[in-house]
Amino acid sequence: MNVRRYPLLLWSPTGTEIIASVGYTGLVVGLTMWSSSVDGNMRYLQPMGHAAFAQLPLVIGLAARNSVLSAVTGVSIHALKGLHRTAGRVCVITATVHSVGWLIKGFKPTWMFVTGLVAWIPLLLLFISFAPIRRAAYEVFIAFHILMIVATLVGCWLHAPSMYFKAWIIAGLGLWGLDRFVSLARVAINTVSNGKPEVEVLSSEAVRVTVPSRLKWKAGQHGYLRTATQTHPFTFASPTEAVFLIRAHAGFTRRLLTSTPKIGLDGPYGTPPDLNAYATTLLITGGTGVSYGLAQLASIITAARNHTSSAAQVRLVWNVRSASQIEWIAPLLNDALARGSAYVSVAVDVYVTRSHLSDEPGDRTETPGPSPPETPGNVTPRDGASTPVPGITPPPAALLNKSALISCATFGSVSIYSQACSTSLSLPKFTEVDLEKGEIEITSVASSCSGNTTLAGDLDNLDKCSVNFDRHPPFGSLAGRDIFGLSPAAALVTTLHRGRGDAETLLRADLASSDGGVAVAVCGPMSLDRDVRQAVLAVNRVSNALDDQPPVSFFSETFGM
Incomplete structure (x- = not known):
């Protein structure tokens, strides 16, 4: 099976990180206990203290953004964060065995006992850094983490009986100082001084x-x-x-x-994968994780125009709470397609996951929107404008000029919210529009407005009635629609769906049309990451490989700390 996770060493809450954590902990504790045997007697208290000191450079160095180990190995700093947590756990375990062992022998108000407790107690508090706590109060977590590690290092320095032990502290502080220097230098050099965010x-x-x-x-x-x-x-x-x-x-x-x-x-x-090496790329994102997908999509399109990409098709899938959030990414999507997509077939599938949207009646689009047979070439978006999708009734031309106020939804219907009625009017069909009188004649009304069939008022008050696209978005292809700030080229490749995208269905659809290797990249909440991983495992079985299915590579960038 060709299933890869990126970064390779990061998996939470289960997987490779747990294996690495158990393996490293067993190795350190095992070697320490083995070295503790003296004349057939187990004298482990002092060796456990030595092992705790030896973890300090790893705990501090692997937490750094400018990690020396990352620079040497090319492994992402996010992958190394897993080893940082592992080294921290080993430090806590060995220090606790060392401290509790001496306390059992009897507490003595000596310098070594007091300084040992000063180092050990903050270290125990550092251990309480579970993922839910980190995500719920990130800034408090960071401040508390820094305060406790400083207290621990001070206690360790005072507790160290010789320079041999202090050397471990100095090494850790040296790595921290290098990280701070490089970070500040980058900020000073790379940020334009005369520009404002x-x-x-x-x-x-x-x-x-x-x-x-x-x-x-x-x-x-x-x-x-x-x-x-x-x-x-x-x-x-x-x-x-x-x-x-x-x-x-x-x-x-x-x-x-x-x-x-x-x-x-x-x-x-970060060390992201080069997705230009694959014939097909499926980018599955959730929430602001779409940033990762947008950048990869734009990179593939740019490389295709420069003839440096092997990509033949790329699909961006975005699970989002409301349809109107497409406006968040519209400028970036427009820029990516402003000069066309060369020979790469592009599709953008937006899945609206808010429950009341998913439950609305209508034709549910459970399969991904097809990529256009020919995406716009090296042309401007205006040149690449497409014709409206057949079967969708457009609103009267006069209303298009008022698209910010009233626009037609998919299947030729629109919902207008009237402050006067304090309710919504469902308008399946427009029969007459008279902008001079400010009247819209309709054939039927579903409201509590005493059966009125005319929404009247002068044009100055027409803004009281506007379409709520969060509740009635135009599901289906957006080709030919001036909506959500999308350019004609971007709208041409964008399809709007109800509910959450099914990763396995999406992947099977792209595999069926792929002539080479397939990359699946996911960025979003942990739940989305797990769903996509399971989909890749379901599709990329040994039997599929024997049937000459293209190989699938899996890459992941996850939210959180």
């Missing part, structure tokens, strides 16, 4: 941040937005422009909705 509020829960920068990065890498006191990692949403899509949670990200702090950019970080 642009923060665009997309909704009550999301912003788009653009930072002027001299940085060069690869699609799939991430950078750290740095303020005077905080740093936060975000994935580049474009391979050429430092743009970040950020969902507001709390603290720094929530403050971006109301203010524009002075921001520096540190990076790039």
Whole structure:
């Protein structure tokens, strides 16, 4: 089976990280116990203390963004975070065995006992850094983590009986100092001094941040937005422009909705895969994880125009809460397709996952939208405009001029929300539009407005009635539609669906049309990551390989710490 996860060493909560953690813990504890045998007697208390000190450079060095080990091996720093947590656990275990063993022998108010407790107690508190805590209160977690590690290092330095032990502390501090120096140098060199970051509020829960920068990065890498006191990692949403899509949670990200702090950019970080080596790429994303997919999509299209890509087709799948959030990515998608997609067939499938949308009546599109037989070539979006999809009744031409207020939904219907009626009018068909009188004659009304059949009012008050695309989005192909800020070229390849995209169905559809290797890349919540992994395992069985199915490679970038 050719199933790969990227990064290889990161798996949470189960998988390779657990295997590596158990293996490393067993190796360190086993070797320590083996070395503790003296004249047939087990004297393990001192060796366990030695082992705890020996973990300090790993604990500190592997937590650094500019990791020496990452630079030497090419392994992502996110993969090394798993080893950082493993070394931390081993440090806690060995230090606890050492400390508890001496306390059992009897506490003595001596220098070694007191300084040992000063080092051990903060270390125990560091152990309480479970993933739910890290995600729920990231900024509090970071501040607490730093405070406890400083207290631990001070206690270890005072407790160390010789320079042999202090050398481990010095090595860890040296790696930390190198990381700080490189990070600050990157911020100073790569961030344009005369440019200011642009923060665009997309909704009550999301912003788009653009930072002027001299940085060069690869699609799939991430950078750290740095303020005077905080740093936060975000994935580049474009391979050429430092743009970040950020969902507001709390603290720094929530403050971006109301203010524009002075921001520096540190990076790039990460070692993303080169998806241009595959004939077919399936990018499955959720929420702001679409940043990863957008950058990879744009990179593949650019490489295809430069004849440096093996890609024949690429599909971006985005699971999102509401259809209107397409506006978040529209500028980036428009830019990616502004000059066409060369010989690469492009498809963008947006799945609206909010429950009341998924349950609405209508034709449910459970299969992925097909890629256009010929995506626009090296032309401008205006030249690549397509004709409307057959079977969809467009609204009257006069209403198209008022598309910001009233627009036709898929299957030729529209919902208008009237403040006067305090309800919604379901309009399956328009029969007459008289903009001079400000009247819209309709054939039927589903409302509590006493059976009125005319929505009347002057044009100045027409803005009281507007379409709510979150509740009645135009499911189906968006080709030929001026909607959500999409250019004609971007709308041509975009299809809107109800519900969550089924990863296995999507993958089987792309495998059936692929003439070579298939890459599946996922970025989003852990639940989405697990679903896609299971889909790859279900499709990429040995029997499938024997039937000459193209090989499938699996890459993953996950949310969280």
